[in-house]
Amino acid sequence: MGFGGIPIQRISQEECTALFDEVVAAGVNFIDTARGYTVSEQFIGNALRGRRDKFILATKSMARTREAMEKDIEISLANLQTDYIDLYQIHNANDAQLDEVMAEGGAMEALLAAKAAGKIGHIGLTAHGLSTFERALEIDEIETVMFPYNIVESQGEALIARCAEKNVGFIAMKPLAGGAIEDGTLAMRYILANPAVSVVIPGMYCADEVRENAAAADNAAPLTEDEQARSKAIVDALxxxxxxxxxxxxxxxxxxxxxxxxxxEGYLSRYGLENWARDRYASMSVKASACVDCGLCEERCPYHLPIREMLKNCAEKFGE
Ligand code: SF4
Ligand code: SF4
Structure with missing residues (x-):
C-alpha cells in the first residue's frame, strides 16, 4: 500500500509533517503526488526533509509538450527537495493527448532526457479510459500504468493482468471510487486480493486513515464469503x-x-442520511435544477456519465 497525495491539500504543513511520522511507522514507503495537486508536492517535500531515502517518490504532470514537461520536472524536483524522482507520470492522458506526448516535440522526449540525466528513474502514465490504458501497454517507454480499480470499477481487470505479464507496474487509483464506497477496509482488501496490483494509493489525510488502511493491507488472506457478498451488494447498490x-x-x-x-444525492438515496443530505444540498448556492442543458460537462466526464439526466433526478429528489 502506498500513500495518495491528493488530500494533503486539505491539511496544513504541520499536519502533513506529523502525518508522515505515521506513514513511516505504518511501513508505507511509496508516495504518489502530482504537479496539479496545488501544495501537495511542496508539503510532501518539506515533510520528507531528512528522510527522503525512506520513500519511493512518484509524481506526475499534465504537460503534453517537451518544453512544458521539462519545466514541470524541474519544478517537481525543487518542490520535493530532491535531485531524483523515482517515477514520473504523464497525468490523465486520453488517446489524443497520448499521441501528442509521443509525437516529435512531445512530453516523452523530456521524460527520456530526464531519465538519461538521472533526474527520474521510471516513466509512467495515468489514465481513466480503457483504450488509453491498452495503448500504453504497447509503448515500451511506459513502465507503470495508474488506472481506477475498485469494487465497482473492475473494467480494467484484463489489462491489469496484462501489466503483470509484461512486467509493467500497475498502480490502483480511486480505491474508494471517489468516496462512493464507504467501507475502506473492504475496499483495500478487494484490490490487494488481486496479485497483479503492484500498489494501491488511498488518499489519506489523518493518522486513523493510515492505520486503518495499513491494517487492511496487512491482511493478505483471500476475500471471505462474507466480504465477497458485501462487495457484490455495493456493486448492486451503485x-x-x-x-x-x-x-x-x-x-x-x-x-x-x-x-x-x-x-x-448518494447520501439521500443510498446511505439513509436524509436530513444531513437535505441540509447540505440546501446550502448549495446553485441547485441541480439550474442546469441549462449545454452538455459541456458530459464532454469532459471521463466516465461518460449522463450528467444532465442525473442532475434532473437529483433536482426531483431534492425538490429544487
Ligand atoms: S450541468 Fe453540464 S449541461 Fe448543465 S449547465 Fe452545467 S455544464 Fe451545462
Ligand atoms: S460527473 Fe464525471 S467528471 Fe464530474 S465529478 Fe463525476 S465522474 Fe468526475
Missing part, C-alpha cells in the same frame, strides 16, 4: 452511473457543483 468526484466535468456553465450534488 450500478454503473455513479460519480467518482474527479471534477473533470467542471466548470459548469450554470455554476452547479456537479459532484457535490451527486454526493448529496
Amino acid at each position: 450500478g454503473e452511473h455513479f460519480c467518482r468526484r474527479c471534477n473533470y466535468c467542471a466548470p459548469c456553465t450554470a455554476g452547479i457543483n456537479i459532484s457535490g450534488a451527486f454526493l448529496f
Whole structure:
C-alpha cells in the first residue's frame, strides 16, 4: 500500500509533517503526488526533509509538450527537495493527448532526457479510459500504468493482468471510487486480493486513515464469503452511473457543483442520511435544477456519465 497525495491539500504543513511520522511507522514507503495537486508536492517535500531515502517518490504532470514537461520536472524536483524522482507520470492522458506526448516535440522526449540525466528513474502514465490504458501497454517507454480499480470499477481487470505479464507496474487509483464506497477496509482488501496490483494509493489525510488502511493491507488472506457478498451488494447498490468526484466535468456553465450534488444525492438515496443530505444540498448556492442543458460537462466526464439526466433526478429528489 502506498500513500495518495491528493488530500494533503486539505491539511496544513504541520499536519502533513506529523502525518508522515505515521506513514513511516505504518511501513508505507511509496508516495504518489502530482504537479496539479496545488501544495501537495511542496508539503510532501518539506515533510520528507531528512528522510527522503525512506520513500519511493512518484509524481506526475499534465504537460503534453517537451518544453512544458521539462519545466514541470524541474519544478517537481525543487518542490520535493530532491535531485531524483523515482517515477514520473504523464497525468490523465486520453488517446489524443497520448499521441501528442509521443509525437516529435512531445512530453516523452523530456521524460527520456530526464531519465538519461538521472533526474527520474521510471516513466509512467495515468489514465481513466480503457483504450488509453491498452495503448500504453504497447509503448515500451511506459513502465507503470495508474488506472481506477475498485469494487465497482473492475473494467480494467484484463489489462491489469496484462501489466503483470509484461512486467509493467500497475498502480490502483480511486480505491474508494471517489468516496462512493464507504467501507475502506473492504475496499483495500478487494484490490490487494488481486496479485497483479503492484500498489494501491488511498488518499489519506489523518493518522486513523493510515492505520486503518495499513491494517487492511496487512491482511493478505483471500476475500471471505462474507466480504465477497458485501462487495457484490455495493456493486448492486451503485450500478454503473455513479460519480467518482474527479471534477473533470467542471466548470459548469450554470455554476452547479456537479459532484457535490451527486454526493448529496448518494447520501439521500443510498446511505439513509436524509436530513444531513437535505441540509447540505440546501446550502448549495446553485441547485441541480439550474442546469441549462449545454452538455459541456458530459464532454469532459471521463466516465461518460449522463450528467444532465442525473442532475434532473437529483433536482426531483431534492425538490429544487
Ligand atoms: S449541461 Fe448543465 S450541468 Fe453540464 S455544464 Fe451545462 S449547465 Fe452545467
Ligand atoms: S460527473 Fe464525471 S467528471 Fe464530474 S465529478 Fe463525476 S465522474 Fe468526475
